[in-house]
Amino acid sequence: MVKTINTDVVVIGGGSTGAGVVRDVAMRGFRTVLVERFDIAQGTSGRFHGLLHSGGRYIASDPESATECAEENEIVKRINSNAVEATGGLFVVTSQDDEEYADKFLERAAAAKVPAQEISVAEALKREPRLDPKLKRAFEVLDGSVDGWQMVWGAIRSAEAYGAQVMTYNKVTKIEREGDRISAVIVHNVRTGEDTRIECQFVLNCGGPWAGQIAAMADCHGVDVVPGAGIMIAMNFRLTQTVLNRCIWPADGDIIVPDHPVCIIGTTDLKADDPDKLTIPADQVQQMFDAGEAMVPGFRKARAVHAWAGARPLVKDSRVAATDTRHMARGMSVIDHNSRDGVYGMLTIAGGKLTTYRLMAERIVDIMCEEMGEKRECKTAGEAVPTASPKLYTIGHRLHDIEHTNAAPSHDQIICECELVTRKMLEDTMDALPGGQLDDVRRQVRLGMGPCQGGFCSQRATGIAHERGDIDSEKANELFKTFLKNRWIGLWPITYGKQLRQAALDNWIHEGMLDVEHLPMAQGEPGEEFVFPASASENKEDAR
Numbered sequence: 001m002v003k004t005i006n007t008d009v010v011v012i013g014g015g016s017t018g019a020g021v022v023r024d025v026a027m028r029g030f031r032t033v034l035v036e037r038f039d040i041a042q043g044t045s046g047r048f049h050g051l052l053h054s055g056g057r058y059i060a061s062d063p064e065s066a067t068e069c070a071e072e073n074e075i076v077k078r079i080n081s082n083a084v085e086a087t088g089g090l091f092v093v094t095s096q097d098d099e100e101y102a103d104k105f106l107e108r109a110a111a112a113k114v115p116a117q118e119i120s121v122a123e124a125l126k127r128e129p130r131l132d133p134k135l136k137r138a139f140e141v142l143d144g145s146v147d148g149w150q151m152v153w154g155a156i157r158s159a160e161a162y163g164a165q166v167m168t169y170n171k172v173t174k175i176e177r178e179g180d181r182i183s184a185v186i187v188h189n190v191r192t193g194e195d196t197r198i199e200c201q202f203v204l205n206c207g208g209p210w211a212g213q214i215a216a217m218a219d220c221h222g223v224d225v226v227p228g229a230g231i232m233i234a235m236n237f238r239l240t241q242t243v244l245n246r247c248i249w250p251a252d253g254d255i256i257v258p259d260h261p262v263c264i265i266g267t268t269d270l271k272a273d274d275p276d277k278l279t280i281p282a283d284q285v286q287q288m289f290d291a292g293e294a295m296v297p298g299f300r301k302a303r304a305v306h307a308w309a310g311a312r313p314l315v316k317d318s319r320v321a322a323t324d325t326r327h328m329a330r331g332m333s334v335i336d337h338n339s340r341d342g343v344y345g346m347l348t349i350a351g352g353k354l355t356t357y358r359l360m361a362e363r364i365v366d367i368m369c370e371e372m373g374e375k376r377e378c379k380t381a382g383e384a385v386p387t388a389s390p391k392l393y394t395i396g397h398r399l400h401d402i403e404h405t406n407a408a409p410s411h412d413q414i415i416c417e418c419e420l421v422t423r424k425m426l427e428d429t430m431d432a433l434p435g436g437q438l439d440d441v442r443r444q445v446r447l448g449m450g451p452c453q454g455g456f457c458s459q460r461a462t463g464i465a466h467e468r469g470d471i472d473s474e475k476a477n478e479l480f481k482t483f484l485k486n487r488w489i490g491l492w493p494i495t496y497g498k499q500l501r502q503a504a505l506d507n508w509i510h511e512g513m514l515d516v517e518h519l520p521m522a523q524g525e526p527g528e529e530f531v532f533p534a535s536a537s538e539n540k541e542d543a544r
Contacts, residue, residue, distance in 0.1 A: 013206035015045035019155035020361035026162035028376035037171035041152040047310030049266035050259040052144035053355040055114035066112040083150035089143025089243035095134035143243035154385035175218040182345030205348040208313040209275035227275040227311035230267035236303040253291025278309035280493040303498040306490040416457035418450020438483040455506035477519040
């Protein structure tokens with residue numbers, strides 16, 4: 001028997017846009033349900049380079065997006081403070097770059113209302129001693145680093161506080177219509193096998209690169225969302241404390257972002273045929289290392305610890321070739337299926353940036369309210385999410401918390417040394433995510449995301465999950481093996497040199513000591529459908 005629930009608005013997609021939208025809808029007083037086929041922020045929002053844009057990157061190629069980023073940068077710092085590190089940013093002219101683009105940088109920044117100023121080369125090198133010593137020019141901007149998972153979960157917790165219902169691991173299988181009006185969304189729980197019919201007045205399609213597939217379920221075909229695929233690589237320590245951008249037209253590998261204890265270089269930009277099948281080509285990996293060397297000589301000598309791929313949801317741009325995702329506009333686009341397809345009760349949003357997630361939500365919900373004949377004000381810019389703190393994120397906050405905690409020693413055990421994840425943090429997250437995989441826990445606390453990539457903490461976390469009594473030993477083995485398999489997706493493309501030695505050590509631990517490939521596991525249980533494949537060519541996991 002199909003379960004039925006009733007609500008006003010269904011939001012499809014649990015990335016940054018969907019989370020921002022469900023928060024906005026709930027804060028305006030509508031009953032709302034968000035559905036996501038996997039975990040929150042497991043798609044594009046969990047597979048990016050961690051940059052909170054100042055707008056500087058787009059002052060020439062997409063000035064409108066640049067202005068939006070500049071405005072939302074300040075808002076996000078205020079409402080998602082715990083997820084943002086105010087690193088600042090530099091646009092630098094390296095010894096390999098000409099100065100033509102730089103000559104117009106300040107003029108273009110001013111026109112786009114992006115705060116920027118030129119600083120001396122000496123000052124830039126003082127701030128970032130690893131920069132190219134033959135640097136020609138440097139411009140200061142307000143870039144930052146943002147933890148996408150913390151930001152998105154903050155919006156989700158805010159939405160839930162306002163009464164929203166969030167249904168993860170529920171895949172949309174059908175969108176029902178009564179004549180020319182949307183009437184319900186049917187979802188299938190990939191863990192329990194249960195189907196649910198969600199009756200509603202409106203659907204807001206926030207599916208990102210999958211938005212076209214979702215729109216087609218309501219017979220709204222031809223929604224051209226082009227997946228712009230790109231790879232990123234995390235290095236084993238912060239080679240820079242400031243976001244570094246090459247002061248050139250947007251190109252591959254022109255950004256290095258300090259993110260938690262590592263730094264990330266990105267990204268490439270090529271059209272993908274399927275956002276569920278993203279590759280990490282060896283030549284692109286080498287391209288990132290070459291690009292890193294241009295800004296930070298010796299970049300290659302650092303150890304690469306993880307590589308991943310993501311797909312930007314770009315709206316097809318008639319001004320450029322269908323395969324030229326690098327030069328497609330980054331601005332947001334809202335598709336009104338009432339005027340476009342004669343179907344009332346559905347809007348699709350695509351494009352935009354994670355930095356502008358709140359603004360994207362405001363715009364699509366404004367349009368929905370107008371079509372529904374409702375006048376309800378957007379309040380999201382003025383209210384911080386429940387998880388926000390008075391101060392912005394700082395790199396040393398976990399060490400400070402551990403050293404000054406008054407908790408009992410048994411709850412202060414360090415489970416993951418790389419990311420300073422304590423047992424209490426781990427168990428609190430497991431309490432909040434009943435039935436969650438270790439990968440779900442990872443996205444909340446960064447378990448296994450440091451230099452050892454789960455080589456030591458994965459066994460400890462699995463043991464704790466089993467010890468709590470939530471799962472039996474065979475299920476624990478299944479979660480353990482899946483966690484390792486998903487880590488491997490981002491390791492094999494960079495397995496050489498220092499990283500090869502680390503991978504060999506991890507392999508000796510897991511294969512030589514634990515014989516992980518032959519651990520007894522439960523067979524045929526619900527949930528096998530969402531165990532992600534190990535092949536990067538079939539990557540459905542946020543490999544980061």
